[in-house]
Amino acid sequence: MVFGAVQRGGKVRTKVIPETTIENVEKAIEEFVVPGSTMVSDEHRAYNQVGKKYDHRRVNHRDKVYVVKEEDLLVHTNNMEGYWNILKKQIDGIHHSVSSKHLQRYCNESAFRFNNRKVFQDERFSKALSNCKGRLQYKTLTGKK
Numbered sequence: 001m002v003f004g005a006v007q008r009g010g011k012v013r014t015k016v017i018p019e020t021t022i023e024n025v026e027k028a029i030e031e032f033v034v035p036g037s038t039m040v041s042d043e044h045r046a047y048n049q050v051g052k053k054y055d056h057r058r059v060n061h062r063d064k065v066y067v068v069k070e071e072d073l074l075v076h077t078n079n080m081e082g083y084w085n086i087l088k089k090q091i092d093g094i095h096h097s098v099s100s101k102h103l104q105r106y107c108n109e110s111a112f113r114f115n116n117r118k119v120f121q122d123e124r125f126s127k128a129l130s131n132c133k134g135r136l137q138y139k140t141l142t143g144k145k
Contacts, residue, residue: 001016001017001018001019001020001024002014002015002016002017002087002103002107003015003016003017003024003025003028003029004080004083004084004107005028005029005032005033005080006079006080006083008079011111011114011115012080012083012111012114012115013032013111014087014104014107014108014110014111015028015031015032015104015107016100016103016104016107020044020046021046022045022046022048022049025044025046025047025050026046026049026050029047029050030050030053033054035053035054036053036054036055037054037055038054038055038056038057038073039054039055039056039057040056040057040058040059040075040076040077041056041057041058041059041077042058042059042060042061042077043058043059043060043061043062057070057073057075058075059075059076059077061077066078083114086110086114087106087107087110090106090109090110090113091106101143112124112128
């Protein structure tokens with residue numbers, strides 16, 4: 001499973017987790033979301049406990065509810081849903097398929113593109129190169145000797 005979070009008007013982060021247990025989801029949320037923040041999610045049961053650490057708001061997709069206005073906040077998951085659409089189209093259109101072994105790398109690439117969507121392509125390329133640390137050898141990439 002790929003867990004993701006996006007800050008409204010901000011950046012997206014993703015993390016491959018082995019399964020959607022409450023423990024795995026809680027750990028991922030704690031890595032991504034500052035305590036005391038307003039957190040918006042769908043109704044998945046894995047979010048029940050973490051809602052106690054955050055101002056947790058929900059939309060109930062099962063009841064076909066996608067946006068709710070609560071006080072001065074529009075409660076929706078549209079930003080994250082939009083990102084998932086981008087990631088899926090990238091996998092289908094560019095990579096065609098991905099292995100679970102490298103799934104986090106594909107997610108990182110997609111998040112990087114999304115988080116740098118407002119800069120020109122040459123600036124994004126330069127930034128990507130500046131983040132490289134040394135050389136990735138084929139045997140490291142594939143696990144083969």
